[in-house]
Amino acid sequence: MKQLLQRWMKSAARILGVVWKPLLGLVFFSVVVTMGYRWLSLQATASAEPVPAAQGWRYFGEGAVEATEVNVSSKIPGRIASLSVDEGDPVRQGEVIAVLESEEISAKVRQAQAGLQATDAQMEQARLAVELEALRTEDQVRQAKAALEAARAKWEMAQNGARPEEIRQAEQAVEAARAQFMVAQKTWNRLEALAKEGVIPQQKADEAEGAFLAAQAQLQAAEAKLQLVRDAVRKEEKQAAWAGLKAAEANLQLAEHARMQVELRKRDIDALRAKQLANWAQVEEAQAYLKQTLLRAPADGVVSRKMAETGETVAAGMPILTIAQQGQWWVEVFVDESVAGGIQRGDTVQVEFPSLGKRVDAKVTRILPAADFATKRATNERGSFDSRSLQLRVEWKEPVQGLVKGMTARVYARKERK
Numbered sequence: 001m002k003q004l005l006q007r008w009m010k011s012a013a014r015i016l017g018v019v020w021k022p023l024l025g026l027v028f029f030s031v032v033v034t035m036g037y038r039w040l041s042l043q044a045t046a047s048a049e050p051v052p053a054a055q056g057w058r059y060f061g062e063g064a065v066e067a068t069e070v071n072v073s074s075k076i077p078g079r080i081a082s083l084s085v086d087e088g089d090p091v092r093q094g095e096v097i098a099v100l101e102s103e104e105i106s107a108k109v110r111q112a113q114a115g116l117q118a119t120d121a122q123m124e125q126a127r128l129a130v131e132l133e134a135l136r137t138e139d140q141v142r143q144a145k146a147a148l149e150a151a152r153a154k155w156e157m158a159q160n161g162a163r164p165e166e167i168r169q170a171e172q173a174v175e176a177a178r179a180q181f182m183v184a185q186k187t188w189n190r191l192e193a194l195a196k197e198g199v200i201p202q203q204k205a206d207e208a209e210g211a212f213l214a215a216q217a218q219l220q221a222a223e224a225k226l227q228l229v230r231d232a233v234r235k236e237e238k239q240a241a242w243a244g245l246k247a248a249e250a251n252l253q254l255a256e257h258a259r260m261q262v263e264l265r266k267r268d269i270d271a272l273r274a275k276q277l278a279n280w281a282q283v284e285e286a287q288a289y290l291k292q293t294l295l296r297a298p299a300d301g302v303v304s305r306k307m308a309e310t311g312e313t314v315a316a317g318m319p320i321l322t323i324a325q326q327g328q329w330w331v332e333v334f335v336d337e338s339v340a341g342g343i344q345r346g347d348t349v350q351v352e353f354p355s356l357g358k359r360v361d362a363k364v365t366r367i368l369p370a371a372d373f374a375t376k377r378a379t380n381e382r383g384s385f386d387s388r389s390l391q392l393r394v395e396w397k398e399p400v401q402g403l404v405k406g407m408t409a410r411v412y413a414r415k416e417r418k
Helices: 002-048 103-160 164-197 202-230 235-291
Strands: 057-073 078-083 096-101 294-296 301-306 319-336 348-353 358-369 389-396 408-414
Touching: 057 301, 057 348, 078 319, 096 319, 103 202, 103 235, 164 202, 319 408, 348 389
Parallel strands: none
Antiparallel strands: 057 319, 057 408, 078 096, 096 294, 301 319, 319 389, 348 358, 348 408, 358 389
């Protein structure tokens, strides 16, 4: 037994002589790792609770920078012809950032413009036709009235006979009518020549022609009346004078009816004018849709996301880009109510951006209770209470060069509220 024990001790000594150096190295390595871990922990703790850059401020919490985002989309479907921005690019309000290609909208614009041109042509044609018809109708009315006066005078003469005074009056009327006829004829000839040369509008020549025809009718009526005065009146002439009077009245009535037709034609022009306005509205609508093919930045900011690429076809309302607006920044931090005591909405705080090395003044705009998982329950029921976390929203307006959504932001509050 003693020999066996001695043999075992010798074997153990040999084994120990072989492994004692590796064991010593393993122990030394464990000590080094432990000390390094504790040093890194101390550094992390120091970075998690930084020392404020200014006296009188205390560290409050940190969060990620947020910004108001706006999705840029089109009211119309189409294929993206070009995208002039990429993620991270700054944009200015009103800047064209994308162009859509829509053959349907272009075709609608051309169709609306063609419809408007056709309506304009119809309206101009109808207006000229009504003006000419009105001139013709007025000439017919004047001629009918002159013929009626002559027929009425003939009928009266046939009934009463003629006296010397009536003959002299008839002769004077013929002379006056002839003088007016000569003046109207010369005026018409002169204006007709000027109209053919293009010096004056044709309408002026038409008006002179109407005056000439009226003067001619008056002259003929005056001559006829003079002839009746000079001739003897027979029974057959009385009957003819009566029939002529009735025919002249009927012609005047027809001329008046023609004048009413002109008024109806003017209402047709009003209908065309309404159609013209409708066509204008269609053109403006189509052009408004065409403007939608140019997508503009709704506000100053930075492109935070790009959801489509050039050549893709997008539907109406489908977001193409997302813009983070400049000047509308905030950060949300969660603070224990025991630490946030005394902080009120509207208080001034400071926000630090470690990656930029800058600080700005900010305002507390919202204080809300956090979710139940952030509540710390009391362990001693006597004189204690549950401690909850509060969600604070801090906003600032001051522009910060290089600030990007998602950056770390640290919030500092005053140690003592003033």
